[in-house]
Amino acid sequence: VSSLNAVEGSINSPLHRFVRAKKKINQSFDEILDYLKESRRFLIDCEISNQYDGETKRDLKKVDNYLTQVVGIHEVLKRDHMKVAFFGRTSNGKSTVINAMLSERILPAGIGHTTNCFLSVNGADGNDAYIEDTSKNPPERNSVESLQQLAHALHNQKLDSSSHLKVYWPTTKCPLLKDDVVFVDSPGVDVTPDLDTWIDTHCLDADVFVLVVNSESTINHTEKSFFHKVNSKLSKPNIFILNNRWDASAEGDPEMIKLVKQQHMERTSEFLVKELKCVSQAESADRIFFVSALETLRHRMSMKRSKMPQREPSIDENSDFDEAAYRMGKMARRQEFEDFENKFKECISKSAITTKFNGHTSTGITIAKEMVQIMEQILARASSHRSWCTAERQEQQETLDFINSKLEEVTEQIKNKIQNITEEVEMQVTKAMSD
Numbered sequence: 001v002s003s004l005n006a007v008e009g010s011i012n013s014p015l016h017r018f019v020r021a022k023k024k025i026n027q028s029f030d031e032i033l034d035y036l037k038e039s040r041r042f043l044i045d046c047e048i049s050n051q052y053d054g055e056t057k058r059d060l061k062k063v064d065n066y067l068t069q070v071v072g073i074h075e076v077l078k079r080d081h082m083k084v085a086f087f088g089r090t091s092n093g094k095s096t097v098i099n100a101m102l103s104e105r106i107l108p109a110g111i112g113h114t115t116n117c118f119l120s121v122n123g124a125d126g127n128d129a130y131i132e133d134t135s136k137n138p139p140e141r142n143s144v145e146s147l148q149q150l151a152h153a154l155h156n157q158k159l160d161s162s163s164h165l166k167v168y169w170p171t172t173k174c175p176l177l178k179d180d181v182v183f184v185d186s187p188g189v190d191v192t193p194d195l196d197t198w199i200d201t202h203c204l205d206a207d208v209f210v211l212v213v214n215s216e217s218t219i220n221h222t223e224k225s226f227f228h229k230v231n232s233k234l235s236k237p238n239i240f241i242l243n244n245r246w247d248a249s250a251e252g253d254p255e256m257i258k259l260v261k262q263q264h265m266e267r268t269s270e271f272l273v274k275e276l277k278c279v280s281q282a283e284s285a286d287r288i289f290f291v292s293a294l295e296t297l298r299h300r301m302s303m304k305r306s307k308m309p310q311r312e313p314s315i316d317e318n319s320d321f322d323e324a325a326y327r328m329g330k331m332a333r334r335q336e337f338e339d340f341e342n343k344f345k346e347c348i349s350k351s352a353i354t355t356k357f358n359g360h361t362s363t364g365i366t367i368a369k370e371m372v373q374i375m376e377q378i379l380a381r382a383s384s385h386r387s388w389c390t391a392e393r394q395e396q397q398e399t400l401d402f403i404n405s406k407l408e409e410v411t412e413q414i415k416n417k418i419q420n421i422t423e424e425v426e427m428q429v430t431k432a433m434s435d
């Protein structure tokens, strides 16, 4: 039942829209490819039988160009996925947010595990996890069985901050990976990066950016300048801001907490709305969240372990500590994390369908239309050739009929002439005999 629920959950997920769209567009390009191959064979046959020579050669060249184009698009489409990239200062909790979304400790997080290069988490079909170093040629693959092994492998890799290490994790373990989402963790923006190279190499194809900020401090100049650069290269990037570690900030006087939250909200929304101008004021509320990635991760891991909904322990009535409020806070933060995920899924699926498939769809339609036109022209040429043949045959028939009638006429004349001669000769003979 639980696996059926998981499948159903995945099918109803907004992410599945992308998966379905990808399947559909791949099928359409499969059909276009078959059609082009068939047309090519037909045109070659026409060329061999020397029909409509010049035009056939020109059409064949066009079809060959379309074939190359479609094979290329097909390859790109097969590899297409939704990409979400996480940015922020070191230790703000980027790796923990990714782990929480995947409900598993995949990326090493915490002291000594600073992400020092770009690290993506991709879905793998089999049961084995492995890492691929794309800076090597050909890319090097190493299997990893545990988080410790991955941490060790990452520690041993001597990579600069713009290198890219791909972690492949079995999709059976993480539904989000099955739905074609790729997570990209980045080195902290405070690690004196060459921001332009980062953006050009890793960000231009990202569908969503998540800025993970530490809610104990405030969004700073480096974080802002990074997104200003992203904004200048991509029109209206989809940016979410997670005020992480909200558990640590949300302790103490409730009035004070409310004030701090309001302050963060105002600053981050001003950044998105007025500085980057990538969302409206109304939309900004769906882009800014106050979460605790660590609490969400812990909760999801314990749910996974027990495979049963966790019941909160009962409240100790005599305790000074306000447990009820504490628990309410925790639940609210988990709920907010889920709200973020729901908005994120809607946004990434919509954006990826538009950016990844729109261009290819119109190219596919243009090629299909052009092919119909080519085939219609061939049909027109064939039927005009047929009517030319018919006219030619008719003309030949008329000539034949004329010759026949002429022949008949001449034959008749000859017959008459012979008749006349015979009669003349008979007369001459009869006259001679009577003389």
Ligand code: GDP
Pocket (backbone or CB within 6 Å): 088, 089, 090, 091, 092, 093, 094, 095, 096, 097, 108, 109, 110, 111, 113, 114, 115, 244, 245, 246, 247, 248, 291, 292, 293, 294, 295
């Ligand atoms: P990164 O460098 O941005 O990837 O940060 P990490 O994910 O490695 O997190 C740095 C440290 O912050 C780790 O020790 C995490 O356990 C801790 N951490 C991450 N998220 C939270 C959170 O929401 N609350 C608290 N209290 N700690 C967190």
